[in-house]
Amino acid sequence: xxxxKDFKEFAMKGNIIDMAVGVIIGGAFGAxxxxxxxxxxxxxVSIATGGEGLKNxxxxxxxxxxxxxxxxxxxxxxxxxxxxxMNVVDFLIIAFSIFVALRIILxxxxxxxxxPATAPEPTKEEILLTEIRDLLRQQADNGKNR
Numbered sequence: 371x372x373x374x375k376d377f378k379e380f381a382m383k384g385n386i387i388d389m390a391v392g393v394i395i396g397g398a399f400g401a402x403x404x405x406x407x408x409x410x411x412x413x414x415v416s417i418a419t420g421g422e423g424l425k426n427x428x429x430x431x432x433x434x435x436x437x438x439x440x441x442x443x444x445x446x447x448x449x450x451x452x453x454x455x456m457n458v459v460d461f462l463i464i465a466f467s468i469f470v471a472l473r474i475i476l477x478x479x480x481x482x483x484x485x486p487a488t489a490p491e492p493t494k495e496e497i498l499l500t501e502i503r504d505l506l507r508q509q510a511d512n513g514k515n516r
Contacts, residue, residue: 399464399467400460400464403460403463403464403467404460406463407456407459407460407463408456411459412424412425412456424452424453424455424456425450425452425453425456426452427450427451427452427455428448428449428450428451428452429448429449429451430446430447430448431447431448431449432444432446432447433446434446
């Protein structure tokens with residue numbers, strides 16, 4: 371019973387929920403960045419690479435061979451470094467975006483911390499005690515002046 375209670379307290383903490391929301395938003399953001407890279411940046415890059423694009427860049431180790439009678443077909447074996455470059459570009463864009471977002475958030479938090487805290491309003495008891503103190507001072511001052 372205690373285990374379930376402890377787990378519930380752990381799962382309902384604000385940090386865990388914030389992290390879950392971050393993971394969901396991060397996944398959606400990753401899809402947006404992948405679309406940016408694949409659909410906007412890479413077509414421009416493909417113009418520079420002669421219309422091939424980065425997806426097709428590869429180093430072929432073993433060329434494909436068609437099947438012959440009695441011989442199995444051989445599939446191409448290649449190092450697809452173009453896909454790797456695209457994934458690196460994806461990563462750099464995501465990392466830069468997170469860096470900018472965190473910088474903005476930290477800047478807002480810093481401004482909130484710099485605001486001076488306003489003194490809380492005195493309670494009724496504090497006001498009454500202050501009045502009593504002031505009256506006692508007046509009486510003491512009046513006693514000295516006599």
